[in-house]
Amino acid sequence: MHITTIAELARSEGGVFTVAQAARLGVPRDALSHAARAGTLERVVRGAYRMASSPAGELDLAAALWKLTKPAAFTHERLASWDGVVVGGATAACALGFGDLYPYPCRIYAPRAIRSTLLEMSAAVRRVDERDVTLRLGIPVTRSERTILDLVLDGEDPSLVADALADAARNLARPRDFDVVRLIELFRESHGRWGAPAGTLEMLLADADVSSE
DSSP: OOHHHHHHHHHHTTTEEEHHHHHHTTOOHHHHHHHHHTTSEEEEETTEEEETTSOOOTTHHHHHHHHHTSTTSOHHHHHTSOOSOEEOHHHHHHHHTOSSOOOOSEEEEESSOOOOOOTTEEEEEOOOOGGGEEEETTEEEEOHHHHHHHHHHTTOOHHHHHHHHHHHHHSSSSGGGOOHHHHHHHHHHHOSTTSOOTTHHHHHHHHHTOOOO
């Protein structure tokens, strides 16, 4: 009875949708549970599903967790007006295709605290400028320059961050995808009690053999 609506929702949401989104379209929770038992749906995480017939992706969970930060909102509604909630850190590096970092628990930044009991999510209060955001899997993730800064702020191993920086600067498909000037600006702006320690970027650039010009 509801399968057509469910399939259309999954298509419009890029594969992963929430229980609350389905409810807005008149699909009750028990219909989703029935579809999952029948093998039509797969649960990605508590509160989110995907069509079982679609290929699963490593970042489906990240997409689900971002959507669950405002579970009833459709993605197109959120993207129409920047709300500051973005996937970042190691998860963003994985989404952008650089570095050798495990993407989970999914790192999510927001201008205000996110309350969640989901162990798959690691949220932090951090403001991200919209110009430092791009889309992957139809959801916002931090651009490469901002991702490098956040890896430092998150306390990732410096050698892994340097490797990620080298990948980001050299191996992205289009050179314009990496802006060393913006990287320098971000590190300079982050200095302070909660920012990157002075000299961190210089060490990373040297270790990654990346020019600051």
